Amino acid sequence: MTNQSPLNPDALEAAAKATMGTVYGKLPAEEMHVAVARAAVSAYLAVAQPIVNSVEELDKLPHGTVIFNSLDEAVSKYGDDWYFPGIKHRFATVVSLPARVLYRQTEEATNGR
Template sequence: MNGPDAGNELAALKRKLADAVELADEWTRTGHKVRTRCARDLFRVLKSDASPRTVRTADELDALPADTVIRNRLDEILVKSGELWFEPGYDWDRLVDLPARILYLPADEAADR
């Protein structure tokens, strides 16, 4: 996220995240664990100031660890769970349209400690 649109893009992400985090409490009470985890992962993304990296091949995508958060070519936010990718708020897995920007890597969080 560089350039003049970066601030607008970040503000839009923060608004979407605020909605997701607000719903996470309700999902927790109703037992939607995948959705709750996605909302929490997105919260960690917005707390991070790391610049996004780009994934261009299926091999690079497959090599990413679980709990990685990306934004694909269609501007969808997806979270990796096991070997599958989920869009927050949905219970089914998604195919990833490449290229994709890595918004969060679990290894980034460990390195910040």
């Protein structure tokens, strides 16, 4: 097992760019620390946990993806359907959009199913 960071590297790069854009902006010093933190976290989440707005985008997500739908429910994709965690093969659910992607299964992991 490799010792990899649990953080998304693409999201970290986006956060770093957003942070530098804020630092080199023209904000008063007392506002800068909040603005820098907000820019970094917002940019990170936009890449690491994107928003899904359409059924087409939802259908493209791989098996094993976990999302948080607009009804504040976490649901996971199993095959082509969405289920509440721990209730696979019993009751498929309808996903209320928009939804935020919390976890996206890697292709290596999905090839073994």
